[in-house]
Amino acid sequence: MTPKVRDLHNQPCPQRTINLGVTMTARFTGKVVLVTGGGSGIGRAIALAFAREGAAVAVAGRSAEPLTRTVKLIEAEAEDGRATAITADVTRSEDVAALVTRTAATYGGLDVAVNNAGIITAFGPVGDIDEDQWSTLVAVNLTGTLLSMKHEIAHMRRNGGGAIVNVSSNLGAHKRLAGLGAYVATKAAVSALTRNAALDHIRDGVRINAVSPGPMDTPMSYRPGETAADRDARMGEQLPAGRVGGLDEISAAVLYLASPEAGFVVGTDLLIDGGATA
Template sequence: MSSNRFSGRTALVTGGGTGIGRAVALALAAEGARVVVAGRSREPLDETVALIERAGGTAVAEVADVSRAADVQALVRAVADRFGSLDVAVNNAGVFRGAPLADLCEEDWRTLLDINVTGVFLALQAEIRQMRTQPGGGAIVNIASNLGRHKQVPFAVAYAASKAAVASLTRGAALEYIADGVRINAVSPGASDTTMSLRPGETEAERAVRMKDQSPLGRVSSLEEVAEAVLYLASDAAASLVGTDLVIDGGAAL
C-alpha cells in the first residue's frame, strides 16, 4: 500500500526512460509525486509517462541532454513553471563504456565525463538554484555506483572514475547547500536488474548463475530495491542524512 510520502511534491528524474530511472519515476508517482522524466530520446520517456498515467499518476516527459547546460537549465525552469516547484531531483542519467584503460578510446572517455560527471554537475547547479529559492528547499539524490569509491573491477576503470566523481560532487555539494535547505545524497547501486549488468552476449539466466559466486547476496538487486533506497533518501524520514552514499549491492563491495 502506498504511503503517499511525496503527495503534492514535484520530482524530476533524469534518465527516466529506462532501467533505474524508470523504476524510480514509477515509485515516486505511486507515492503521490508529480513526476517529470527527462532524457535524450522521446519514445522511452513517453513509455514511462504512459505507465505512470495508467496507474493513476501524473507525469510529463521532457527531452533534454544533461551534458548541455542550456538543456538542463531549460529543463529545471520548465518543471518549476509547470508545477510551481522542484521538490525532489534524481540525477540518474548515465552511460557505461568498458575497456582496459590503455585501450579505451578518447571518445569513450569524454562521453563518460560529459554525461556521468558534467551531467550531474550541471543538473546540481540548476536544481540547487531552484530549490534554494523555495521555502521548503528540496532533496537531491545522485545515482553513483559501487564501482569507484567503493570497489574496482577490471575493464571499468574509466567508468569507476566517473562515478567516484559523482560521489565527491555529492559530498561537497551536500556540505555547501544544506544550510539553504537543499539536502543532497547518493545511492550507489551494484549489479542490478538492467542490461548494463549483462556481459556481452550474456543472458539473464547466465548472469544469475554468475552472481551466485560474485555477490555475497547471490543475486542482482531488483530495480524496486534500488528505487526504494532513492525514495528513502528523498523522503522526510531521511531528514538528517546529508552527503550519505548508500550502497545497494548485496555486499559486493565489502
C-alpha cells in the first residue's frame, strides 16, 4: 500500500489561544511579508500575526481556496489588514521566482519571508521507505526551502536586505522518532541549510534563522480517532510542559526572529517544543 501523504498546507486547524501577556505592537508597519504554506495551521497563524502588527502579507500554497480563507481572516481580524493569496508550488523554481516577483510588485518590496510549506510522508522504517514518497518529501521540504531561499535572497540582497525564517521541526537536528526517518532527515537538512545560508548571506544584509516546533495545536498532534481531550491527556504525560504548544506561541517566536529586536540573531534554530528536547 502506498503511504499516505499528510499535506501541511491545507490541514483544517482547531486553534487554541495561549495568553502570552504581550502587548500588540506595530513592529511590521510598512513591511511586506511572504508566508509559504499559508493556507492553514502554523502558516495561517503566522500570516495573521504579521498582519496584526501592520505588515502587508502574501500567503502562498498549492491550493487557492485555503489561501483565500486566510486572506479573508486577515482582512476581518487585522486592523487595516492587507493580504493577497498567490498559488505556487515551492518545488518548481519558476513558481517561486514568480511568487517573489508578484509579492514585490503587489506591495512594493519583500522584507520578510517565512518558509513554512511542508508535508509528512514516507512513514515506516527506513528499510521500507517508498522511493517515490521519499522523492516527494525531499522535493517539498528540502528543495522547496532551498528554492524559496534562493529567490528570496536574490531579491533581498538587491533591495537592501531582509529577514528569512524557515520552519523546521524538533524532529530533525534535535530529536528522532521511529517510523519517521525520512521526514526527520529532511527537517535536519533544513536546519543545517538554514545555518549555512545564514553564514553565506549575513554580509548581504539578509538575516536567516529557523524555528523548530514540537507538538503544536494542529491536526498533526492527533492520533487517528483521538479526541481533543484524549490528545491533551496523552501530551500532558509526554511533554515536560504538560501540553501542546499554541499557534500564537510559534507565531511569536517567528515574529521575534524577523524583527529588529533579533538583529544580532543569525543562524539560530529556535526550539519551541515545551521541553521535549531539553
